[in-house]
Amino acid sequence: MSIQVGVIRGNGIGPEITEATIHVLEATGLDFQWVPVAIGDDGMEQYGHPLPQEAVKTLKEVKLAIKAPLLVDKFKGRVYCEHEDGTVGIYPSLNNAIRRELELYVCPRPIRGIPGISGNYEKLDVHIMREITEDVYSGIEHMIGDEAAECIKLTTKKAALRVAEYAFDYARRNHRSRVTCVHKANAVSMADGLFLKCFRQVAAKNPDIPSDDFMIDASAYYLAKNPEKFDVIVASNQYGDILSDLAAGLVGSLGLAPGANVGEDGMIVVEASHGAAPDIAGKGIANPIALILSGALLLRHIGEEEKARLVEESTVELLSEHRALTPDLGGTASTMDVARAIAERMGEKMEKQRRGGE
Numbered sequence: 184m185s186i187q188v189g190v191i192r193g194n195g196i197g198p199e200i201t202e203a204t205i206h207v208l209e210a211t212g213l214d215f216q217w218v219p220v221a222i223g224d225d226g227m228e229q230y231g232h233p234l235p236q237e238a239v240k241t242l243k244e245v246k247l248a249i250k251a252p253l254l255v256d257k258f259k260g261r262v263y264c265e266h267e268d269g270t271v272g273i274y275p276s277l278n279n280a281i282r283r284e285l286e287l288y289v290c291p292r293p294i295r296g297i298p299g300i301s302g303n304y305e306k307l308d309v310h311i312m313r314e315i316t317e318d319v320y321s322g323i324e325h326m327i328g329d330e331a332a333e334c335i336k337l338t339t340k341k342a343a344l345r346v347a348e349y350a351f352d353y354a355r356r357n358h359r360s361r362v363t364c365v366h367k368a369n370a371v372s373m374a375d376g377l378f379l380k381c382f383r384q385v386a387a388k389n390p391d392i393p394s395d396d397f398m399i400d401a402s403a404y405y406l407a408k409n410p411e412k413f414d415v416i417v418a419s420n421q422y423g424d425i426l427s428d429l430a431a432g433l434v435g436s437l438g439l440a441p442g443a444n445v446g447e448d449g450m451i452v453v454e455a456s457h458g459a460a461p462d463i464a465g466k467g468i469a470n471p472i473a474l475i476l477s478g479a480l481l482l483r484h485i486g487e488e489e490k491a492r493l494v495e496e497s498t499v500e501l502l503s504e505h506r507a508l509t510p511d512l513g514g515t516a517s518t519m520d521v522a523r524a525i526a527e528r529m530g531e532k533m534e535k536q537r538r539g540g541e
């Protein structure tokens with residue numbers, strides 16, 4: 184039976200890196216059925232809404248999706264999603280709306296240094312578990328006249344416990360050695376204090392996995408200076424957002440940092456950590472690797488561990504050999520050059536394995 188995967192092709196560099204990712208995933212030999220999902224400009228064109236309920240329904244049905252980045256206007260305001268039962272979801276951005284309409288609650292972002300590419304950070308191997316339903320991105324903010332604005336940093340016990348539980352579970356499943364909570368509980372003693380207390384509560388139930396915590400400012404410093412201090416990081420929405428881009432910068436490019444949005448019912452929407460990069464859109468030079476490696480996360484999620492490794496190992500090998508590097512990594516390869524090179528390497532590996540098995 185074919186594997187149905189929703190495809191949100193996004194804006195900016197989105198369509199280019201989506202095409203590249205589909206090319207690589209097809210090279211696994213698995214039978215995929217790609218289901219276009221109209222969100223963003225496509226949603227506006229087809230349904231007059233950037234996140235039509237038709238798209239939400241399709242994604243809930245297929246449960247697996249690849250999402251390219253979407254352009255989000257600054258200062259533009261809210262996304263309103265009207266539900267069949269008459270309720271309305273109000274969200275601060277389209278990306279936030281997608282996550283919350285689909286009840287996706289954690290964004291795991293495994294960021295690894297690449298030999299030959301990442302310089303002093305070749306050994307960096309940090310997996311950031313970002314909470315994605317709350318914090319200052321909850322959309323609870325308002326102007327106070329023209330002179331001030333107020334934004335609520337929401338932390339609930341339910342969300343803080345859930346992301347911590349996911350992190351310990353992730354650490355155990357992936358044979359990781361430590362889980363660290365990142366916070367600012369000295370200054371934001373209630374919201375971050377609750378996040379940390381929930382983390383400690385979950386840590387106490389998982390004594391087999393060592394755990395600790397650091398302030399967000401110290402964490403940024405340690406990540407740059409002693410990244411080996413970290414293994415799995417649990418962070419609230421904004422701290423996780425910032426630390427993931429920092430880690431991506433350390434290993435060499437935002438184009439190397441994969442990620443996923445995971446829900447409770449087996450749902451996963453994989454996406455790169457980076458945005459729509461309008462400055463390089465349409466030139467065919469975007470680095471597709473973050474989305475390709477995100478595709479590997481989707482394969483692992485559906486139990487295709489061997490295929491996930493095939494994609495990951497082929498990608499890392501090519502990068503280390505300095506073959507098919509896009510301009511962000513100092514090369515001249517195009518987006519599709521990278522995809523074709525990875526697919527070719529995967530084919531060679533599969534052929535070698537087949538011959539070994541004869």
Ligand code: NAI
Nearest residue numbers: 252253254255278437438457458459460462463469470511
């Ligand atoms: P960005 O991540 O799009 O770009 C930051 C810098 O990194 C730019 O110089 C860009 O050229 C470079 N870059 C990013 N991805 C790259 C890739 N794959 N290959 C080569 N270079 C790459 O962040 P920015 O400029 O702040 O945001 C642009 C737009 O994307 C905004 O509208 C923003 O709201 C949106 N965005 C969407 C996200 C999503 O859909 N998940 C996440 C972050 C931003």
